[in-house]
Structures are given as structure tokens and as C-alpha cells.
Amino acid sequence: MDGGYMDELPRRKNIRLKNYDYSQAGYYFITICSKDKKSLFWEVGATCGRQFERPPLSNIGEIIDLEINKINSIYENVEINKYVIMPNHIHMIIILYNGNGRSKTVPTISRIIQQFKGSISK
Template identity: 55%
Template sequence: MEKLPKRKNIRIKDYDYSQNGYYFITICTKDRENLFWEEEYIINFGIGDLVLTNIGEIIKRGINDINNHYKNVKVHKYVIMPNHIHLILVLEGEMPKSPSVPRVIQQLKGIITKKVGFSIWQRSFYDQIIRNEKQYEEIWNYIDTNPLKWNEDKYYL
């Protein structure tokens, strides 16, 4: 029997993702399918106001619910793109009461999948630990300007 390729772990080895900190998260759709913006807006990019699809609206509610669901986890900023989302996730408070970043993302993806009725997500997610205020501001600005640069985005199809 042929050996299956080993899946690369994209998390930092031995890092405790339940410790207090700031995290930049990117979650993509399966096959980078454009599911979150109305097709008309993607085709006529930049003309008129952005309109989220029903799935995009479910994601928006799910992200906003993180702040209500977890005592020690907050979303400081997010953007919903056509085929991915970016967010700044903050874990703060008494340890070990905070859930880990992977657990929060797993629950978010699971709740959204259940409400949508089918799987929309790429396996796993990307994260970057935000280490200082300068990096935080750069990521904040990136999230702010990301929709304006959709045609240049590396996730653009």
C-alpha cells in the first residue's frame, strides 16, 4: 500500500495557543470558492455598496457572536472577503480559562457549517501571532484596505 503524504502542521511547534495574545487569522473557503459576496458585486467590483450573500451574513453573525460567547476572547477587527475572512482575535484574561485559538476557530467554522447546511471551509486556517503594536496597526490597516484590493489579493480567482 502506498504511503499517504504527511500533512504539514502550520502551527508553531510547542506554542500555547490558549495564552493571552493577539492573533491574525485567515480562514478560506474550500477550493477558494467565492461564497460570501454577491456575484454582481464581484463582477462590478467597486461599484455600489458591498452586499454579502446569505452565507456571508451567517459568517458576520458568527464572528460577532464570538464576543458574546466567550468571556476571554474578543474579535477586534474583521473583514469578510468573497472567499476568505480575516480577523484579529484577542485572548485575554485568566489562564487557563481561555479556549485555544484553534478551538475558537473550530467552533466558529462548525457553527457556520451547521447553519449553512454544507461544508464551505478549507481544512484548518492560517494564523500569525501579533507581537507588537506596529504589527497590530499594519494588520488593522490591511484588514481595512483588503476589500479595496480584492483584484490584487492572493486569494483572488
């Protein structure tokens, strides 16, 4: 090939709504993938045998689990409603609540995810 389109990296679609305020109260479904979609979050060779059986998490998966559970205590108007750690990605439902009359601002979804990624990368 002569360096055509095969050399280009795949481009991710921007699925965010233009001009939407991602600090608004509501439920947000979030998916975060590992770099290069590598299976890093479960033990090597682990599969989920029986329904509702938790697969053994790798060390990285355990750190992710711990950091997800910290989010509820870091932000007073944020709740992780449900989450699942897959071999190479994470799904979360994040609930943002309206402020309770205090002057604190509700963080945006981007800010929450940015801080979460920073904490698991250390």
C-alpha cells in the same frame, strides 16, 4: 501522465509554532478560506466600488458576519478586534485576554475556530 505528482492534492504548510500555547493572551491574525476557494461570501458579481464601501454579502456571508459577532459573547476572555469578509476568505484579529481570576480556562485559538466553523456549517 502516469499518476505522478499531478494526482496529488496540494499540501498546506503547517505554520503553527511547535510547542506554542495557543491559549496564551495575545493578538492572533487568522485567515479562513472557503472550500476550494470558491467565492461564496459576496453576492455573485459584487465588487467593492468605493473605498470603505461594504460589498453586499451573500446569505452565507451574512451568516458568517452574524457568527463572528457572536464570538465576543460566547467567550468571556475573547474579543474579535477586527475582521473582514472577502469573496472567498475571512481575516480576523482575535484577542485572547488573561483570565480575570475565575477558574474558567481560556479557549485555544483552535477551539474557537473549530466552533466557529461548526456554527457556520449548520
